[in-house]
Amino acid sequence: MKRVFAKLLSGGALVLAPVLAQAAEVQVAVAANFTAPMQKIAAEFEKASGHRVLLSYGATGKFYAQIINGAPFEVFLAADDRTPARLESEGRIVPGSRFTYAIGxxxxxxxxxxxxxxxxxxxxxxxxxxxxxxxxxxxxxxxxxxxxxxxxxxxxxxxxxxxxxxxxxxxxxxxxxxxxxxxxxxxxxxxxxxxxxxxxxxxxxxxxYPEIRQDAVILSRGARNPVAVELVEFLKGEKARAIIRAYGYEF
CATH class of the missing domain: 3.40.190.10 (Periplasmic binding protein-like II)
Structure with a gap:
Protein backbone atom coordinates (compact mmCIF):
# COMPACT_ATOMS: atom_id res chain seq x y z
CA MET A 1 0.00 0.00 0.00
CA LYS A 2 1.32 3.45 -0.86
CA ARG A 3 0.80 7.11 -0.03
CA VAL A 4 2.12 10.20 -1.76
CA PHE A 5 4.03 13.06 -0.15
CA ALA A 6 5.20 16.45 -1.51
CA LYS A 7 8.88 17.32 -1.61
CA LEU A 8 10.14 20.88 -2.24
CA LEU A 9 13.38 20.90 -4.25
CA SER A 10 16.02 23.64 -4.04
CA GLY A 11 14.78 25.33 -7.22
CA GLY A 12 11.29 25.70 -5.80
CA ALA A 13 9.80 22.83 -7.79
CA LEU A 14 7.21 20.68 -6.06
CA VAL A 15 7.63 16.97 -6.75
CA LEU A 16 5.25 14.16 -5.78
CA ALA A 17 7.05 11.02 -4.65
CA PRO A 18 5.52 7.69 -3.65
CA VAL A 19 6.63 5.96 -0.45
CA LEU A 20 5.47 2.83 1.28
CA ALA A 21 2.93 3.46 3.99
CA GLN A 22 3.81 2.13 7.41
CA ALA A 23 2.69 -1.47 7.80
CA ALA A 24 0.30 -2.20 10.65
CA GLU A 25 -0.56 -5.45 12.42
CA VAL A 26 -3.48 -7.35 13.89
CA GLN A 27 -3.60 -9.85 16.76
CA VAL A 28 -5.70 -12.92 15.96
CA ALA A 29 -6.83 -15.81 18.15
CA VAL A 30 -7.43 -18.93 16.04
CA ALA A 31 -9.07 -22.22 16.99
CA ALA A 32 -6.43 -24.95 16.81
CA ASN A 33 -8.28 -26.95 14.13
CA PHE A 34 -7.90 -24.01 11.75
CA THR A 35 -4.12 -23.70 12.13
CA ALA A 36 -3.00 -24.89 8.70
CA PRO A 37 -5.53 -22.99 6.57
CA MET A 38 -5.10 -19.82 8.62
CA GLN A 39 -1.35 -19.90 8.14
CA LYS A 40 -1.88 -19.89 4.38
CA ILE A 41 -4.62 -17.27 4.52
CA ALA A 42 -2.48 -14.99 6.69
CA ALA A 43 0.44 -15.33 4.29
CA GLU A 44 -1.77 -14.37 1.34
CA PHE A 45 -3.23 -11.43 3.25
CA GLU A 46 0.21 -10.17 4.26
CA LYS A 47 1.40 -10.41 0.67
CA ALA A 48 -1.62 -8.50 -0.60
CA SER A 49 -1.81 -5.84 2.11
CA GLY A 50 1.70 -5.39 3.48
CA HIS A 51 0.36 -5.77 7.03
CA ARG A 52 1.39 -8.33 9.65
CA VAL A 53 -0.93 -10.96 11.12
CA LEU A 54 0.08 -12.19 14.57
CA LEU A 55 -1.54 -15.59 15.12
CA SER A 56 -2.14 -17.48 18.36
CA TYR A 57 -3.63 -20.98 18.32
CA GLY A 58 -5.52 -22.83 21.03
CA ALA A 59 -8.77 -24.16 22.41
CA THR A 60 -11.85 -21.98 21.93
CA GLY A 61 -12.89 -22.22 25.58
CA LYS A 62 -9.48 -21.11 26.79
CA PHE A 63 -9.46 -18.20 24.36
CA TYR A 64 -12.81 -17.08 25.75
CA ALA A 65 -11.35 -17.00 29.27
CA GLN A 66 -8.34 -15.05 28.03
CA ILE A 67 -10.45 -12.54 26.10
CA ILE A 68 -12.72 -11.67 29.03
CA ASN A 69 -9.60 -11.24 31.14
CA GLY A 70 -8.10 -8.67 28.81
CA ALA A 71 -5.99 -10.63 26.30
CA PRO A 72 -4.91 -8.32 23.45
CA PHE A 73 -6.70 -10.16 20.63
CA GLU A 74 -8.51 -8.10 18.02
CA VAL A 75 -10.01 -10.86 15.84
CA PHE A 76 -11.22 -14.25 17.07
CA LEU A 77 -11.79 -17.32 14.87
CA ALA A 78 -13.58 -19.82 17.09
CA ALA A 79 -14.26 -23.53 16.62
CA ASP A 80 -17.95 -23.05 17.35
CA ASP A 81 -20.70 -20.46 17.04
CA ARG A 82 -21.75 -20.43 20.70
CA THR A 83 -18.64 -18.76 22.06
CA PRO A 84 -18.69 -15.82 19.62
CA ALA A 85 -22.46 -15.46 20.26
CA ARG A 86 -21.74 -15.32 23.98
CA LEU A 87 -19.10 -12.64 23.46
CA GLU A 88 -21.61 -10.73 21.34
CA SER A 89 -24.29 -10.91 24.04
CA GLU A 90 -21.74 -9.61 26.54
CA GLY A 91 -20.91 -6.61 24.35
CA ARG A 92 -17.33 -7.72 23.73
CA ILE A 93 -17.35 -7.61 19.90
CA VAL A 94 -17.87 -5.04 17.17
CA PRO A 95 -21.64 -5.13 16.48
CA GLY A 96 -22.51 -6.92 13.27
CA SER A 97 -19.06 -8.48 12.83
CA ARG A 98 -19.97 -12.09 13.66
CA PHE A 99 -20.17 -14.50 10.71
CA THR A 100 -19.60 -18.20 9.94
CA TYR A 101 -16.28 -18.65 8.19
CA ALA A 102 -16.33 -22.48 8.02
CA ILE A 103 -18.31 -25.58 8.93
CA GLY A 104 -16.00 -28.25 10.29
CA TYR A 209 -22.97 -34.78 16.05
CA PRO A 210 -24.29 -31.21 15.96
CA GLU A 211 -23.12 -29.09 13.05
CA ILE A 212 -19.77 -27.50 13.86
CA ARG A 213 -20.35 -23.94 12.73
CA GLN A 214 -17.18 -21.92 13.24
CA ASP A 215 -17.77 -18.20 13.69
CA ALA A 216 -15.37 -15.28 13.54
CA VAL A 217 -15.73 -11.87 15.20
CA ILE A 218 -13.90 -8.59 15.48
CA LEU A 219 -13.40 -8.11 19.18
CA SER A 220 -13.97 -4.74 20.85
CA ARG A 221 -10.23 -4.25 21.14
CA GLY A 222 -10.02 -4.34 17.33
CA ALA A 223 -12.74 -1.75 16.76
CA ARG A 224 -10.23 0.99 15.94
CA ASN A 225 -7.84 -1.16 13.94
CA PRO A 226 -8.56 -0.99 10.18
CA VAL A 227 -6.37 -4.05 9.63
CA ALA A 228 -8.82 -6.15 11.66
CA VAL A 229 -11.59 -5.16 9.26
CA GLU A 230 -9.36 -5.79 6.22
CA LEU A 231 -8.45 -9.27 7.45
CA VAL A 232 -12.06 -10.24 8.09
CA GLU A 233 -13.09 -9.04 4.64
CA PHE A 234 -10.21 -11.00 3.12
CA LEU A 235 -11.39 -14.08 5.02
CA LYS A 236 -14.76 -13.76 3.28
CA GLY A 237 -13.17 -13.53 -0.18
CA GLU A 238 -12.78 -16.27 -2.76
CA LYS A 239 -9.00 -16.64 -2.33
CA ALA A 240 -9.43 -17.47 1.36
CA ARG A 241 -12.46 -19.66 0.71
CA ALA A 242 -10.55 -21.74 -1.82
CA ILE A 243 -7.95 -22.46 0.86
CA ILE A 244 -10.65 -23.30 3.40
CA ARG A 245 -12.37 -25.73 1.01
CA ALA A 246 -9.06 -27.48 0.30
CA TYR A 247 -8.92 -28.49 3.96
CA GLY A 248 -12.33 -30.15 3.93
CA TYR A 249 -14.47 -27.39 5.40
CA GLU A 250 -17.84 -26.33 4.07
CA PHE A 251 -19.70 -23.02 4.33
Missing amino acids: KLVLWSAREGYVDPQGEILRRGGFRHVAIASPKTAPYGAAAIEALTRLGLLDAVQPKFVTGENISQTYQFIFTGNAELGFVALSQVMEEGRVTGGSAWLVPTDL
Whole structure:
Protein backbone atom coordinates (compact mmCIF):
# COMPACT_ATOMS: atom_id res chain seq x y z
CA MET A 1 0.00 0.00 0.00
CA LYS A 2 1.32 3.45 -0.86
CA ARG A 3 0.80 7.11 -0.03
CA VAL A 4 2.12 10.20 -1.76
CA PHE A 5 4.03 13.06 -0.15
CA ALA A 6 5.20 16.45 -1.51
CA LYS A 7 8.88 17.32 -1.61
CA LEU A 8 10.14 20.88 -2.24
CA LEU A 9 13.38 20.90 -4.25
CA SER A 10 16.02 23.64 -4.04
CA GLY A 11 14.78 25.33 -7.22
CA GLY A 12 11.29 25.70 -5.80
CA ALA A 13 9.80 22.83 -7.79
CA LEU A 14 7.21 20.68 -6.06
CA VAL A 15 7.63 16.97 -6.75
CA LEU A 16 5.25 14.16 -5.78
CA ALA A 17 7.05 11.02 -4.65
CA PRO A 18 5.52 7.69 -3.65
CA VAL A 19 6.63 5.96 -0.45
CA LEU A 20 5.47 2.83 1.28
CA ALA A 21 2.93 3.46 3.99
CA GLN A 22 3.81 2.13 7.41
CA ALA A 23 2.69 -1.47 7.80
CA ALA A 24 0.30 -2.20 10.65
CA GLU A 25 -0.56 -5.45 12.42
CA VAL A 26 -3.48 -7.35 13.89
CA GLN A 27 -3.60 -9.85 16.76
CA VAL A 28 -5.70 -12.92 15.96
CA ALA A 29 -6.83 -15.81 18.15
CA VAL A 30 -7.43 -18.93 16.04
CA ALA A 31 -9.07 -22.22 16.99
CA ALA A 32 -6.43 -24.95 16.81
CA ASN A 33 -8.28 -26.95 14.13
CA PHE A 34 -7.90 -24.01 11.75
CA THR A 35 -4.12 -23.70 12.13
CA ALA A 36 -3.00 -24.89 8.70
CA PRO A 37 -5.53 -22.99 6.57
CA MET A 38 -5.10 -19.82 8.62
CA GLN A 39 -1.35 -19.90 8.14
CA LYS A 40 -1.88 -19.89 4.38
CA ILE A 41 -4.62 -17.27 4.52
CA ALA A 42 -2.48 -14.99 6.69
CA ALA A 43 0.44 -15.33 4.29
CA GLU A 44 -1.77 -14.37 1.34
CA PHE A 45 -3.23 -11.43 3.25
CA GLU A 46 0.21 -10.17 4.26
CA LYS A 47 1.40 -10.41 0.67
CA ALA A 48 -1.62 -8.50 -0.60
CA SER A 49 -1.81 -5.84 2.11
CA GLY A 50 1.70 -5.39 3.48
CA HIS A 51 0.36 -5.77 7.03
CA ARG A 52 1.39 -8.33 9.65
CA VAL A 53 -0.93 -10.96 11.12
CA LEU A 54 0.08 -12.19 14.57
CA LEU A 55 -1.54 -15.59 15.12
CA SER A 56 -2.14 -17.48 18.36
CA TYR A 57 -3.63 -20.98 18.32
CA GLY A 58 -5.52 -22.83 21.03
CA ALA A 59 -8.77 -24.16 22.41
CA THR A 60 -11.85 -21.98 21.93
CA GLY A 61 -12.89 -22.22 25.58
CA LYS A 62 -9.48 -21.11 26.79
CA PHE A 63 -9.46 -18.20 24.36
CA TYR A 64 -12.81 -17.08 25.75
CA ALA A 65 -11.35 -17.00 29.27
CA GLN A 66 -8.34 -15.05 28.03
CA ILE A 67 -10.45 -12.54 26.10
CA ILE A 68 -12.72 -11.67 29.03
CA ASN A 69 -9.60 -11.24 31.14
CA GLY A 70 -8.10 -8.67 28.81
CA ALA A 71 -5.99 -10.63 26.30
CA PRO A 72 -4.91 -8.32 23.45
CA PHE A 73 -6.70 -10.16 20.63
CA GLU A 74 -8.51 -8.10 18.02
CA VAL A 75 -10.01 -10.86 15.84
CA PHE A 76 -11.22 -14.25 17.07
CA LEU A 77 -11.79 -17.32 14.87
CA ALA A 78 -13.58 -19.82 17.09
CA ALA A 79 -14.26 -23.53 16.62
CA ASP A 80 -17.95 -23.05 17.35
CA ASP A 81 -20.70 -20.46 17.04
CA ARG A 82 -21.75 -20.43 20.70
CA THR A 83 -18.64 -18.76 22.06
CA PRO A 84 -18.69 -15.82 19.62
CA ALA A 85 -22.46 -15.46 20.26
CA ARG A 86 -21.74 -15.32 23.98
CA LEU A 87 -19.10 -12.64 23.46
CA GLU A 88 -21.61 -10.73 21.34
CA SER A 89 -24.29 -10.91 24.04
CA GLU A 90 -21.74 -9.61 26.54
CA GLY A 91 -20.91 -6.61 24.35
CA ARG A 92 -17.33 -7.72 23.73
CA ILE A 93 -17.35 -7.61 19.90
CA VAL A 94 -17.87 -5.04 17.17
CA PRO A 95 -21.64 -5.13 16.48
CA GLY A 96 -22.51 -6.92 13.27
CA SER A 97 -19.06 -8.48 12.83
CA ARG A 98 -19.97 -12.09 13.66
CA PHE A 99 -20.17 -14.50 10.71
CA THR A 100 -19.60 -18.20 9.94
CA TYR A 101 -16.28 -18.65 8.19
CA ALA A 102 -16.33 -22.48 8.02
CA ILE A 103 -18.31 -25.58 8.93
CA GLY A 104 -16.00 -28.25 10.29
CA LYS A 105 -16.08 -32.03 10.06
CA LEU A 106 -15.06 -34.67 12.58
CA VAL A 107 -12.87 -37.63 11.61
CA LEU A 108 -11.57 -40.73 13.41
CA TRP A 109 -7.93 -40.96 12.37
CA SER A 110 -4.86 -43.13 12.88
CA ALA A 111 -1.33 -42.43 11.72
CA ARG A 112 -1.15 -46.10 10.68
CA GLU A 113 -2.13 -47.02 7.15
CA GLY A 114 -5.13 -49.36 7.07
CA TYR A 115 -5.74 -49.20 10.83
CA VAL A 116 -9.04 -47.31 10.78
CA ASP A 117 -11.58 -48.83 8.40
CA PRO A 118 -13.77 -46.56 6.23
CA GLN A 119 -16.89 -47.45 8.28
CA GLY A 120 -15.39 -46.87 11.72
CA GLU A 121 -16.11 -50.44 12.82
CA ILE A 122 -12.81 -50.50 14.71
CA LEU A 123 -14.61 -48.66 17.52
CA ARG A 124 -16.87 -51.70 17.99
CA ARG A 125 -14.17 -54.32 17.43
CA GLY A 126 -11.79 -52.78 19.95
CA GLY A 127 -8.25 -54.08 20.20
CA PHE A 128 -6.74 -50.65 20.85
CA ARG A 129 -5.44 -49.25 24.14
CA HIS A 130 -5.86 -45.50 23.68
CA VAL A 131 -8.23 -43.14 21.88
CA ALA A 132 -7.21 -39.49 21.72
CA ILE A 133 -9.87 -36.82 22.13
CA ALA A 134 -9.75 -33.07 22.70
CA SER A 135 -11.14 -31.82 26.00
CA PRO A 136 -14.91 -31.59 25.50
CA LYS A 137 -15.03 -28.76 28.04
CA THR A 138 -12.93 -26.35 25.97
CA ALA A 139 -12.72 -27.84 22.45
CA PRO A 140 -15.89 -28.14 20.31
CA TYR A 141 -14.42 -31.06 18.34
CA GLY A 142 -13.99 -32.96 21.60
CA ALA A 143 -17.63 -32.29 22.47
CA ALA A 144 -18.62 -33.49 18.99
CA ALA A 145 -16.68 -36.73 19.50
CA ILE A 146 -18.49 -37.37 22.79
CA GLU A 147 -21.83 -36.81 21.09
CA ALA A 148 -20.94 -39.17 18.22
CA LEU A 149 -19.87 -41.94 20.58
CA THR A 150 -23.02 -41.44 22.63
CA ARG A 151 -25.28 -41.75 19.59
CA LEU A 152 -23.39 -44.86 18.52
CA GLY A 153 -23.91 -46.37 21.99
CA LEU A 154 -20.15 -46.75 22.43
CA LEU A 155 -19.26 -44.06 24.97
CA ASP A 156 -19.18 -46.34 28.01
CA ALA A 157 -16.94 -48.86 26.23
CA VAL A 158 -14.51 -46.33 24.74
CA GLN A 159 -14.31 -43.67 27.45
CA PRO A 160 -11.92 -45.61 29.75
CA LYS A 161 -9.38 -45.53 26.88
CA PHE A 162 -9.46 -41.76 26.41
CA VAL A 163 -6.24 -39.76 26.21
CA THR A 164 -7.41 -36.17 26.47
CA GLY A 165 -5.65 -33.32 24.71
CA GLU A 166 -5.81 -29.74 25.88
CA ASN A 167 -6.81 -28.77 22.36
CA ILE A 168 -7.22 -30.43 18.98
CA SER A 169 -3.56 -29.83 18.04
CA GLN A 170 -2.31 -31.72 21.08
CA THR A 171 -4.84 -34.47 20.33
CA TYR A 172 -3.42 -34.79 16.82
CA GLN A 173 0.10 -35.05 18.27
CA PHE A 174 -0.95 -37.92 20.55
CA ILE A 175 -2.03 -39.87 17.48
CA PHE A 176 0.78 -38.78 15.18
CA THR A 177 3.45 -39.84 17.69
CA GLY A 178 1.78 -43.18 18.43
CA ASN A 179 0.88 -42.38 22.03
CA ALA A 180 -2.68 -43.19 20.95
CA GLU A 181 -3.43 -45.67 18.19
CA LEU A 182 -6.32 -43.57 16.94
CA GLY A 183 -8.44 -40.59 17.89
CA PHE A 184 -10.92 -37.93 16.92
CA VAL A 185 -9.58 -34.84 15.18
CA ALA A 186 -10.74 -32.22 12.72
CA LEU A 187 -10.77 -33.33 9.09
CA SER A 188 -8.74 -30.22 8.26
CA GLN A 189 -5.79 -31.58 10.26
CA VAL A 190 -5.38 -34.64 8.06
CA MET A 191 -6.59 -33.28 4.72
CA GLU A 192 -4.91 -31.09 2.17
CA GLU A 193 -5.94 -30.37 -1.41
CA GLY A 194 -9.08 -32.43 -0.95
CA ARG A 195 -7.60 -35.71 0.30
CA VAL A 196 -6.38 -37.34 3.50
CA THR A 197 -2.60 -37.07 3.33
CA GLY A 198 -1.51 -39.96 5.54
CA GLY A 199 -2.64 -42.77 7.80
CA SER A 200 -6.22 -44.04 7.71
CA ALA A 201 -9.50 -42.38 8.56
CA TRP A 202 -13.25 -42.66 8.99
CA LEU A 203 -15.20 -39.52 8.21
CA VAL A 204 -17.77 -39.44 11.03
CA PRO A 205 -21.28 -39.02 9.57
CA THR A 206 -22.54 -35.51 10.24
CA ASP A 207 -25.83 -36.81 11.65
CA LEU A 208 -23.93 -38.19 14.65
CA TYR A 209 -22.97 -34.78 16.05
CA PRO A 210 -24.29 -31.21 15.96
CA GLU A 211 -23.12 -29.09 13.05
CA ILE A 212 -19.77 -27.50 13.86
CA ARG A 213 -20.35 -23.94 12.73
CA GLN A 214 -17.18 -21.92 13.24
CA ASP A 215 -17.77 -18.20 13.69
CA ALA A 216 -15.37 -15.28 13.54
CA VAL A 217 -15.73 -11.87 15.20
CA ILE A 218 -13.90 -8.59 15.48
CA LEU A 219 -13.40 -8.11 19.18
CA SER A 220 -13.97 -4.74 20.85
CA ARG A 221 -10.23 -4.25 21.14
CA GLY A 222 -10.02 -4.34 17.33
CA ALA A 223 -12.74 -1.75 16.76
CA ARG A 224 -10.23 0.99 15.94
CA ASN A 225 -7.84 -1.16 13.94
CA PRO A 226 -8.56 -0.99 10.18
CA VAL A 227 -6.37 -4.05 9.63
CA ALA A 228 -8.82 -6.15 11.66
CA VAL A 229 -11.59 -5.16 9.26
CA GLU A 230 -9.36 -5.79 6.22
CA LEU A 231 -8.45 -9.27 7.45
CA VAL A 232 -12.06 -10.24 8.09
CA GLU A 233 -13.09 -9.04 4.64
CA PHE A 234 -10.21 -11.00 3.12
CA LEU A 235 -11.39 -14.08 5.02
CA LYS A 236 -14.76 -13.76 3.28
CA GLY A 237 -13.17 -13.53 -0.18
CA GLU A 238 -12.78 -16.27 -2.76
CA LYS A 239 -9.00 -16.64 -2.33
CA ALA A 240 -9.43 -17.47 1.36
CA ARG A 241 -12.46 -19.66 0.71
CA ALA A 242 -10.55 -21.74 -1.82
CA ILE A 243 -7.95 -22.46 0.86
CA ILE A 244 -10.65 -23.30 3.40
CA ARG A 245 -12.37 -25.73 1.01
CA ALA A 246 -9.06 -27.48 0.30
CA TYR A 247 -8.92 -28.49 3.96
CA GLY A 248 -12.33 -30.15 3.93
CA TYR A 249 -14.47 -27.39 5.40
CA GLU A 250 -17.84 -26.33 4.07
CA PHE A 251 -19.70 -23.02 4.33
